[in-house]
Amino acid sequence: MSVLTGDTVYLVLWFKEGLTTPIYSYDVRELLGGQPKHWWDADLLGSRAFFNAGSSPSHLLLQGLAEDDAGLYKCRVDFQRAPTRNTRINLTVVVPPRRLVLVEESGAEVRSYVGPINEGDDLHLTCIAYSGRPAPSVVWLLNDNVIDDVIETREGDETRNDLRITGVTRSLLRSQLTCRASNTQVSPPIATTVTIDMNLRPLDVVIHHPREPLSAGRTYEVLCSSRGSRPPAVLTWWWGSSRVPAADDTTSHGGNVSTSMARLTPNASDDGRLLACRAENRNVPTAVIEDTWKLSVYYAPTAEAVLGASLNPRNIREGDDVYFECRVEANPRAYKVVWKHNGVVVRQEKEGGVLLTNRSLVVQEVTRAHAGRYTCQASNVEGDSTSSPVTLAVQYAPLCRPGQATVYGVSKLEDAQVTCQVDAVPQVTRFYWTFNNTAESLEVPQEKFTVGLGGRSVVIYTPMSDLDYGTLMCSSENMVGRQTVPCVFQIIPASPTAQPQAPTNCSLFNVSASGLTVACDPGFDGGLNQTFAMEVYGTNPHTLKANITSKIPRFVVTGLDNESEFQLIVYAGNAKGRSGITRLVALTQKLPVKQLETRLGSGGSAGVSPDALAVEVTPLLGVLAGIIL
Numbered sequence: 077m078s079v080l081t082g083d084t085v086y087l088v089l090w091f092k093e094g095l096t097t098p099i100y101s102y103d104v105r106e107l108l109g110g111q112p113k114h115w116w117d118a119d120l121l122g123s124r125a126f127f128n129a130g131s132s133p134s135h136l137l138l139q140g141l142a143e144d145d146a147g148l149y150k151c152r153v154d155f156q157r158a159p160t161r162n163t164r165i166n167l168t169v170v171v172p173p174r175r176l177v178l179v180e181e182s183g184a185e186v187r188s189y190v191g192p193i194n195e196g197d198d199l200h201l202t203c204i205a206y207s208g209r210p211a212p213s214v215v216w217l218l219n220d221n222v223i224d225d226v227i228e229t230r231e232g233d234e235t236r237n238d239l240r241i242t243g244v245t246r247s248l249l250r251s252q253l254t255c256r257a258s259n260t261q262v263s264p265p266i267a268t269t270v271t272i273d274m275n276l277r278p279l280d281v282v283i284h285h286p287r288e289p290l291s292a293g294r295t296y297e298v299l300c301s302s303r304g305s306r307p308p309a310v311l312t313w314w315w316g317s318s319r320v321p322a323a324d325d326t327t328s329h330g331g332n333v334s335t336s337m338a339r340l341t342p343n344a345s346d347d348g349r350l351l352a353c354r355a356e357n358r359n360v361p362t363a364v365i366e367d368t369w370k371l372s373v374y375y376a377p378t379a380e381a382v383l384g385a386s387l388n389p390r391n392i393r394e395g396d397d398v399y400f401e402c403r404v405e406a407n408p409r410a411y412k413v414v415w416k417h418n419g420v421v422v423r424q425e426k427e428g429g430v431l432l433t434n435r436s437l438v439v440q441e442v443t444r445a446h447a448g449r450y451t452c453q454a455s456n457v458e459g460d461s462t463s464s465p466v467t468l469a470v471q472y473a474p475l476c477r478p479g480q481a482t483v484y485g486v487s488k489l490e491d492a493q494v495t496c497q498v499d500a501v502p503q504v505t506r507f508y509w510t511f512n513n514t515a516e517s518l519e520v521p522q523e524k525f526t527v528g529l530g531g532r533s534v535v536i537y538t539p540m541s542d543l544d545y546g547t548l549m550c551s552s553e554n555m556v557g558r559q560t561v562p563c564v565f566q567i568i569p570a571s572p573t574a575q576p577q578a579p580t581n582c583s584l585f586n587v588s589a590s591g592l593t594v595a596c597d598p599g600f601d602g603g604l605n606q607t608f609a610m611e612v613y614g615t616n617p618h619t620l621k622a623n624i625t626s627k628i629p630r631f632v633v634t635g636l637d638n639e640s641e642f643q644l645i646v647y648a649g650n651a652k653g654r655s656g657i658t659r660l661v662a663l664t665q666k667l668p669v670k671q672l673e674t675r676l677g678s679g680g681s682a683g684v685s686p687d688a689l690a691v692e693v694t695p696l697l698g699v700l701a702g703i704i705l
Contacts, residue, residue, distance in 0.1 A: 089152040416453065
């Protein structure tokens with residue numbers, strides 16, 4: 077307030093628009109050496125107002141401004157001589173926003189953290205600024221960078237700014253979202269900040285194992301890892317739709333890496349199966365990824381031998397061609413297939429009609445010698461496998477069985493049981509017997525002989541006169557045909573000379589410190605069944621150590637004294653008597669040192685009593701029971 081030179085201010089009045097009376101007065105008119113008189117509307121201004129006339133320019137100070145203080149003010153100044161002067165001043169009171177509130181789309185208030193938000197979802201937040209005059213500007217900042225300054229609505233004392241981020245990416249994890257409101261530069265803006273929390277998808281999942289073939293039956297430890305999931309990924313193992321239990325699970329690197337280890341023991345059926353390691357964040361339903369491994373499992377072959385499909389195993393006859401196939405399942409492929417016949421390896425013999433081609437065996441013009449059990453053995457790097465046997469039955473007409481007695485010594489009026497044995501496939505269905513001598517040939521009536529199982533027929537033949545000695549012939553037939561060569565049996569008169577001959581070509585072998593074996597060739601049996609015997613005598617003293625009988629001239633003796641000499645006497649006997657003897661001398665070997673120490677240390681004798689001998693015994697015929705050497 078400027079004053080002309082020589083003039084004096086008498087009165088200053090302050091008015092507020094809308095009021096007819098002053099709200100403040102500064103009066104110097106009655107000043108008689110005292111202070112100017114100040115007056116104000118206490119109801120309106122309280123003690124907040126003071127007019128400072130000494131300042132330049134003079135001014136009315138309002139303290140503690142309130143929103144109601146805003147308006148048009150008029151200052152009236154009266155001078156002693158100059159005309160009254162009026163000045164109008166518009167006072168604008170800025171009211172800062174009072175507070176900020178952040179709410180989610182659901183209406184829930186957000187404090188400190190927002191989320192967790194699933195990666196890929198949309199983020200929707202609303203910032204509400206309450207109060208403020210003029211209406212504040214409300215802006216969103218992401219890590220201090222403005223991303224949204226568009227105000228959506230102003231209603232009453234609320235100002236709103238809606239923030240929408242479409243497809244939230246993992247880069248926003250732990251980012252700072254700030255809502256800031258301001259309506260003046262006089263006072264600082266108000267702001268509130270929240271941190272973005274997120275559920276993150278796993279970035280990858282990897283099975284860490286060389287993609288090499290596995291061996292069936294062997295146990296392997298397979299590791300799987302996944303990165304980037306928040307919270308850490310849950311790892312699971314799968315065989316197709318079947319869950320495989322994990323042996324160990326760990327989380328490391330601040331929870332960023334999950335690992336899982338499975339123990340697998342594959343078998344042949346797992347070859348070609350898919351092993352999967354699946355990583356999932358169970359807070360994000362669609363966040364499931366997996367790594368798969370198509371297993372190659374090496375396993376030992378399985379072999380199956382089969383007769384050719386076009387063949388009837390019940391109708392294979394001598395002269396037919398047959399073939400076998402070996403069906404093999406193996407990984408890797410079998411590099412070798414071996415055929416065996418009755419346990420003996422079959423080798424290719426083109427001249428003999430035996431052909432090996434790949435996994436097949438061909439036998440041309442089979443004979444009865446080719447009958448038996450056939451197996452195939454397949455091999456690969458994992459091992460060998462032998463098939464179950466397949467039996468080849470070759471049908472043939474009957475043949476005389478070798479090794480049977482062909483000479484019978486029989487006295488007149490004595491019954492002789494003549495046994496005919498034949499081999500045939502299938503079984504014999506009928507036998508025929510005929511008798512020949514120098515005078516005639518007669519067919520033996522069927523009631524005179526019996527037919528048993530296993531291709532065996534027995535005729536009871538009784539010579540009545542000299543003309544009844546001669547030849548009995550036996551033949552048979554089966555479904556293949558009739559026997560072409562009959563079995564021939566000589567019926568001769570029995571005499572004292574029908575005793576058997578002594579065994580010949582006797583040999584010692586397998587001689588040890590406590591045992592030995594003797595084998596001989598049989599002599600002529602005198603036309604009767606014969607049995608063989610061997611007696612073992614010690615030489616010092618001369619005592620019987622063993623007495624062994626057998627149907628064949630082969631004897632095994634155990635339990636003898638070591639380093640001792642023994643006499644061995646071998647002979648044969650039949651219903652007519654005993655043969656001469658064959659004599660051998662044997663010397664047992666020296667006992668090994670360790671066995672000798674054991675036997676002497678135990679206090680036992682180095683010898684073995686006859687009662688402790690292990691012998692093979694077959695009872696002699698009754699006629700031998702009383703024979704004395």
